Amino acid sequence: MEKRELLYEGKAKQVFLTDDPELIIIHYKDDASAYNNVKKATIEGKGQLNNQISAIIFKYLMEHGIPTHFVEQLNDRDQLCRRVKIFPMEVIVRNIIAGSMAKRLDIPEGTQPANTIIDLCYKKDELGDPLINNDHVVALGIASYEELDEILDMTRRINVLLTDLFKVLGIKLVDFKLEFGRTSDGKIVLADEISPDTSRLWDAETNEKLDKDRFRRDLGKVHEAYEEILRRLTK
């Protein structure tokens, strides 16, 4: 597989074309950003950790019947994935209230809701990724109701699988963000990454934060927290 030109560069990853039009290479960087790019830093070794963590999680989900873009991990920082057209929408799952929802609705962080909450956000940096509803998704042409149903159904299955996986590792899956894409043959698949950059992971015993909030909130030991997640996933 030959790495060709850079197709896209995001905050934490680069996407390269390959000699196969159906495949891309995703390269994980050490850059971190928060609060819509206001806070930025480099966390030495984060790219390697997230590449491995996300690869393990995607393989687990695929083994349990979730279609994804993931093909294989190539090296420390690169993974081979199917090229997809990303639905410009973030699907956020909340099992415990934290972050923006805690703040916006003045709910203490750590509150256990009676149900699982799924938020949809329009992926548009200029607008700060605003919260939208199902009808907005269709009105904005992001997806049809049928496609959204399929995405939400897959999201609920992923939440059950990931909650189980992390529970065994002594970790509470507080919340996480998913992105979906469509392959050239029209299939909807899970894309992007699942890592401590895109989820909140709390130690089940101590509630210690083992995710990007350590960076966002200047709690220190960011790399150590990500390492701990990888250590438990590979145990």
Ligand code: UDP
């Ligand atoms: N999240 C993400 N990318 C985003 C926004 C949120 O990966 O652009 C993740 C975030 O890491 C957390 C969950 O989605 O695990 C919920 O984030 P929230 O809405 O609370 O926003 P934040 O606190 O990150 O501003």
